[in-house]
Amino acid sequence: MVNFEDLTLKYTDKLAISQLSLSIKHGEKVAIIGPSGAGKSTLLFHLYSLLKDNAAFCSQKQGLVDGLSTYHNVYMGSLARHNWLYNVVNLVTPFSVPLGEVNGLCHELSLDVPMAKLLAELSGGQRQRVALARALYQRQPIFIGDEPFSALDPLMAEHLLKLVLARHSSAIMVLHDKSQALSHFDRIIGLREGKLCLDVTQDELTPELLAHFYSHESFPQPCNA
């Protein structure tokens, strides 16, 4: 699905990713973990840039439009499936089919707010579910998410993580919650200071290995750089 070697990414003179090699196959569910500033978002956005024709991206910044309704923000996920005239008319007077689909999707995400409600009036957790609904409404085979459940309570986060994984054949997610990474993903990748320091299957990742990864001691497995 995606394969690169010796990737280095910089912001002006700040090194974010250093000589990183990675291969991800179709069908894999990959969690990316690591301390703040390790380069997770930078790597994830690079992966999205390589996979964007078949991937839905749920970023931390969300890119929602405050002045539009909940319905229109979710509908944005389907803009590429329709011609411009359909999209413009739907902006003014929503068609019943997409309105029903978006309403149903929001209900599945426990986002029971009126479809006409402006984004500016929603809470942080509600906004995060709008961003998730928009990504799901793209109906892509690959889901790429940057801490997509961070504003939700643990039960809701678990429910939505299962839903997202069930609807995409492949997934790559940066996760703040390590227990989610351990229990729901086939493969766990760990970054530290822009380097790949951990790349294990779920079965291989023990609590000891995880604790070691987050400690400041030298890591038993050499970082790839």
Ligand SMILES: Nc1ncnc2c1ncn2[C@@H]1O[C@H](COP(=O)(O)OP(=O)(O)OP(=O)(O)O)[C@@H](O)[C@H]1O
């Ligand atoms: N737009 C930017 N301009 C300059 N430096 C940046 C920019 N974005 C990120 N960085 C730097 O690049 C490094 C990697 O950032 P990145 O956001 O990828 O880390 P992260 O692991 O996702 O962090 P977090 O968990 O806090 O979101 C950090 O040192 C960060 O300060």
